[in-house]
Amino acid sequence: MTRFHHKIHENKQGRDLLAEAVLEAASSVDNGFQLREADALYVGCFSSDVFEGQAHLGALMADYLGITPIPSYRVEAACASGGASINLGILAVSSGLFDVVLVGGVEKMRGLDTGKVTDTLAMAADVSYEAAAGFTFPGLYAAMTRAHFNKYGTNWRQLAAISLKNHENAKKNPKAQYQETILEIANKIGQRKGITFEDPYEFLESDFNPVIADPLRLFDCCPISDGAAAVILASEEKARQFTDTPVYVQSFGQASDTLALQDRADLTSIKASKLAAKQAYASAGLEPKDISFACVHDCFTIAEMIASEDLGFFSPGEGGKAAEQGRTGLQGDIPINPDGGLKAKGHPVGATGVAMVVEVFKQLRGECGERQVDDPVYGLAHNVGGTGATVTVQIFGR
């Protein structure tokens, strides 16, 4: 994957970013890999149409990578475009039609100004019934937050614990957008006004961390990022030619739900996450306790809290407490987002679900250096589109 970032890719297009990610994926294959060995290409992308004025990204990338005439597809499922592409790639290989499938995810978002990015992201919600009423994603997730607080007595400090943990992890990830702890960021910002912080909460509760959509503050929201990620999916036979230490797809799941939040029976949980996870666990013959670590979709801190419950790691209402107790940290019982998550690693929408699989792959191979989870057996990736109208889950193992 490329580094996810808000500035350094300024002069690149999405095609450049994805090519960079694909070439890195190919060159990291232990026994060598030629792009021409791919039988098909799936590209997850939310809206190159609006962000870059360019569609037809499947063919564009097959062309740009020099791997025509293989069939190519662009898959869109909002912020789960990457996860949906992975699922279709797994299906294609497991069907036996293709031996090797290249799956890429990309989004070049910073070409537009922030307001327009927010409007563009709102296309992932129900534009006629949610965006038209003034809802953008921070507002939608704020509504879910408030419902969770009300039902379970969870609180904002627990959300902040998630943000703090994800920045800690991202500091150890050279591909992350932010590689500083929140305290480090706080003191960098504070310095300008002669302020020194010793407790990150002091900063997080101050006007330096403004309310975006009550109760969510700036550091509860993932940033806007440019970036790309790619993975190579192969049949077992092919994979064994490429490497002696392949990572296995144990299972995958996917579910849909109402596009608009207003149509959900419950705002404190994402039903499609539960269903997608249920499929994935059942198909792999595994339970939540068998999972060594997970990359979950923390577009907002509340999303990670809810995911940690929906995926069965904690009981409903217990996710916040667990985060505060450090149980989801690198040394915790279920490390969540060891790569820094969307919050601190960044969230180039279409790339996110693919980048999660990159992290799971590296963790399972023990290649994560300072952020390495201790001896993982199974890793889970969880990618959410919209407020949960699309959710994908994959489980991988060594």
Add this chain to the structure above:
Amino acid sequence: MTRFHHKIHENKQGRDLLAEAVLEAASSVDNGFQLREADALYVGCFSSDVFEGQAHLGALMADYLGITPIPSYRVEAACASGGASINLGILAVSSGLFDVVLVGGVEKMRGLDTGKVTDTLAMAADVSYEAAAGFTFPGLYAAMTRAHFNKYGTNWRQLAAISLKNHENAKKNPKAQYQETILEIANKIGQRKGITFEDPYEFLESDFNPVIADPLRLFDCCPISDGAAAVILASEEKARQFTDTPVYVQSFGQASDTLALQDRADLTSIKASKLAAKQAYASAGLEPKDISFACVHDCFTIAEMIASEDLGFFSPGEGGKAAEQGRTGLQGDIPINPDGGLKAKGHPVGATGVAMVVEVFKQLRGECGERQVDDPVYGLAHNVGGTGATVTVQIFGR
């Protein structure tokens, strides 16, 4: 499928159009079909993002059709979005993962004015290298036309023959955008100025049919349309429950090529069409002569001429002559576009590849009334994205 049209769907959104198509598909199943029997949903759509400001169409439609929580995907491959969705649907069923897959295609294009539609469609080309140089699709296909004329001595009257034939066919198709012959249209327009035409070429060569991109004139171009189409793909066992006369998927093919026309070795043929067709023929054990009729991608008349050669129905350079001789008419040796084609049936981009399959299905079941092809055995659908950077082909049989 809905009727394809430029006016009547003015007050509908894409979601309304696709729901209409899906409900018609479901209600036309001989032994009854409940939408809940679908295991997955694939939606082909080029750019609801730009046309309607709405993305995440897979989940939106699963929601709108009341069939959550099934997995849903939006697939984009420019004007081949529909064909690519069909191919992924076929793959999903043939893999055994799903028994029944619903595939829809939709585009609501007329919300934007014509200039903006042309700009939006240009996103299917290479925006950085083609659109930036001033190319839009009529210009790109005009360049292909000129190359074909130069190499083979084909001429504009042969293109006009394709347009005339497709309007003749569309007159017999209640779902077509235009249901008049070109002579009827000519005299309707001429009447306003007191002119009567007896020969359609007299009209087609006049200023009433202005040059759009030399040598292509207005009636060489497909119109801008709103519309949707849907098909139900099922395992053989399931299909036999739904009907005693299913239509069989014999095979499917797909290929990619350079996105930009400038990078092609030859402009008189679409390489990806030849490759996709080759796959489909080989996999079905069939040859071009076995095909009873075909729905081909005639976004411009030249595209049908080239397709009739690339698909192997005529030798290179012979497609124009064959059209002029009526060999592709309803009574010809290989009827092409019995439904009126993109030219006269209309071309709501994402719906087109799916609508072709609807026509093939109906023809093979002998349900096409006045435009029915005589006792067809195999029907072929051919869908092109851009100037041929994506091509899909499917062959169906009784």
